[in-house]
Amino acid sequence: MITIENQTIADIPSLHIFKQADKLHPQPTVLFWHGLGSSKEQNLSFAYYLAEKGIRVVLPDALYHGERAGDIDAGRRTYAFWDIVMQAVNETQSLVNEMTTYKWIDSGRIYVSGTSMGGIISCGALKSFEWIQGGIIMMGSPSWKAMAEEQIRSLKKNTDWELSEHEEQDLLEKLATYDLSLEPAKVESKPIFFWHGKEDDVVPYELSYRFFERLPYRESSRQAYYLQQEAGHKVTREGMIAASKWASSHI
Numbered sequence: 158m159i160t161i162e163n164q165t166i167a168d169i170p171s172l173h174i175f176k177q178a179d180k181l182h183p184q185p186t187v188l189f190w191h192g193l194g195s196s197k198e199q200n201l202s203f204a205y206y207l208a209e210k211g212i213r214v215v216l217p218d219a220l221y222h223g224e225r226a227g228d229i230d231a232g233r234r235t236y237a238f239w240d241i242v243m244q245a246v247n248e249t250q251s252l253v254n255e256m257t258t259y260k261w262i263d264s265g266r267i268y269v270s271g272t273s274m275g276g277i278i279s280c281g282a283l284k285s286f287e288w289i290q291g292g293i294i295m296m297g298s299p300s301w302k303a304m305a306e307e308q309i310r311s312l313k314k315n316t317d318w319e320l321s322e323h324e325e326q327d328l329l330e331k332l333a334t335y336d337l338s339l340e341p342a343k344v345e346s347k348p349i350f351f352w353h354g355k356e357d358d359v360v361p362y363e364l365s366y367r368f369f370e371r372l373p374y375r376e377s378s379r380q381a382y383y384l385q386q387e388a389g390h391k392v393t394r395e396g397m398i399a400a401s402k403w404a405s406s407h408i
Contacts, residue, residue, distance in 0.1 A: 159208045161201065167251035170224035172197045174204045183263035184213040185329060185408050187293070189248040189283075190275030191216065191296030192232060193238060196223030200272060202237035203295075203392065204377055206401035207270075212408055213261055217243045217252060219274070224369055236312075239305060239332060240273060246281040246335060249289075268291055268408055271297060272392055277304070281335035284343050291348035291408065293400050295392050296357055300364040302329055340369050345373050346408035350381045352396040379407060
């Protein structure tokens with residue numbers, strides 16, 4: 158039986174999903190971040206697939222989302238995107254520290270995953286923390302700086318952009334420290350799975366695919382990229398099943 162518990166971990170509202178029989182036993186553990194404008198509850202179907210494979214899954218709410226949303230509107234949340242993402246990477250450390258005290262994690266087997274913004278967070282965490290063993294990146298991107306440059310161009314064209322040129326450069330320099338694409342050696346020997354829809358027009362697949370092509374184990378199943386034809390910016394059931402099947406062998 159799969160159990161879902163609503164818990165506060167490191168002061169962050171989170172969902173904890175696990176096989177009831179394994180509740181008190183250490184398991185490989187995935188920290189799963191949701192997408193922009195979403196919440197922890199909206200990824201339960203994917204978490205269920207992973208839990209069926211004997212993987213413990215913890216889904217936190219990111220800043221300005223779910224139980225942490227407050228009164229922020231969608232426009233302000235979009236402007237705060239990179240602040241949300243950077244804070245989630247930093248909160249990854251706090252969440253894992255507390256989970257470790259609960260003895261949930263089997264022998265340091267901690268992994269990250271997420272959809273869209275959550276996949277971007279996961280890539281930043283892989284760049285930041287050597288102790289993360291691998292990841293499942295669903296329509297995310299390791300290329301923070303390139304994504305931010307494109308986002309800034311779009312916002313300047315379509316909105317009243319608020320940052321000065323100096324502030325833009327400061328932001329890009331800060332994002333570069335989390336940019337996994339600038340240092341692929343961080344994951345060169347780690348298991349990592351990418352899923353992306355080829356027709357995704359929100360987070361285009363090309364950046365993550367170019368990164369994947371630089372990985373040394375891409376010819377093996379240890380490092381895999383599933384590019385699904387005709388899929389857009391929504392993880393399909395087929396994608397979830399493929400990711401969970403990969404996880405059963407590599408997590």
